[in-house]
Amino acid sequence: MGWPPRAASCGGGAGGVVGAQPWPAAGSRELEDAFYAHQVLALRAQRLTAAQFVAFARRFGRSMTIGICCEDLPEESNTITLDPKLTDSNGIAAPKITYRISENSERMLRHGLARGTEAMQAAGARDIYSEGPVRQTGWHLLGTARMGEDPERSVVNGWGRSHDVKNLFIIDGSVFVTSAGVNPTPTIQAVALYIADAMKQRLANLFD
Numbered sequence: 191m192g193w194p195p196r197a198a199s200c201g202g203g204a205g206g207v208v209g210a211q212p213w214p215a216a217g218s219r220e221l222e223d224a225f226y227a228h229q230v231l232a233l234r235a236q237r238l239t240a241a242q243f244v245a246f247a248r249r250f251g252r253s254m255t256i257g258i259c260c261e262d263l264p265e266e267s268n269t270i271t272l273d274p275k276l277t278d279s280n281g282i283a284a285p286k287i288t289y290r291i292s293e294n295s296e297r298m299l300r301h302g303l304a305r306g307t308e309a310m311q312a313a314g315a316r317d318i319y320s321e322g323p324v325r326q327t328g329w330h331l332l333g334t335a336r337m338g339e340d341p342e343r344s345v346v347n348g349w350g351r352s353h354d355v356k357n358l359f360i361i362d363g364s365v366f367v368t369s370a371g372v373n374p375t376p377t378i379q380a381v382a383l384y385i386a387d388a389m390k391q392r393l394a395n396l397f398d
């Protein structure tokens with residue numbers, strides 16, 4: 191396993207992978223077929239050496255992956271701020287993401303990787319490997335305009351209106367105060383419906 195984390199990642203979750211490759215028997219027709227079917231493709235695309243190709247052919251189509259997604263606690267030390275130096279092409283400050291995997295998240299990942307390994311063993315896998323955290327994965331962008339009653343600690347109030355600009359409503363994933371390890375879109379939609387209802391109820395004095 192790749193512990194301790196090799197590098198910081200970003201976002202509200204972290205992942206790990208457990209893979210297994212039950213190999214076809216050496217000299218079997220199955221292995222031979224796999225070898226020739228993928229030889230040209232693999233050698234052209236990947237420029238593999240012969241030894242690498244044999245390893246590839248043994249695994250191709252005969253492996254599976256278990257992904258581990260965990261939910262970070264809302265750690266105060268994980269932040270998104272404005273980068274003091276980096277800007278986009280319009281000169282607007284770029285976001286600066288500060289993130290480290292907490293002890294709690296690390297323990298959850300270790301637990302998930304161990305259970306994944308057990309599942310592979312139970313399935314009869316011959317070659318099991320694991321890796322975590324997976325740096326090259328996706329991260330959901332949430333929480334940059336948090337919802338809350340305290341203007342010092344949040345951007346919008348409890349029904350989506352900006353604390354500072356009374357006719358500005360923010361209705362998207364940025365109002366989240368925490369983020370789950372799983373996909374956020376249904377929750378974003380639910381929050382949008384909730385804020386729309388709140389606005390409708392306040393139409394007479396929406397900007398007061």
Ligand SMILES: Cc1cc2nc3c(=O)[nH]c(=O)nc-3n(C[C@H](O)[C@H](O)[C@H](O)COP(=O)(O)OP(=O)(O)OC[C@H]3O[C@@H](n4cnc5c(N)ncnc54)[C@H](O)[C@@H]3O)c2cc1C
Nearest residue numbers: 328329330331332361362363364372373374375376377378
């Ligand atoms: C590859 C990929 C796969 C994903 N798969 C899933 C999935 O399977 N399930 C799931 O739940 N979530 C998934 N997500 C996450 C999900 O798409 C996002 O969390 C969600 O779309 C965020 O919604 P949002 O309204 O907060 O922001 P966005 O959908 O990003 O909307 C922001 C909008 O603001 C506009 N905008 C930006 N700047 C300005 C500006 N200055 N002026 C005017 N408009 C501006 C943008 O053009 C955009 O239309 C995926 C994300 C990616 C990238």
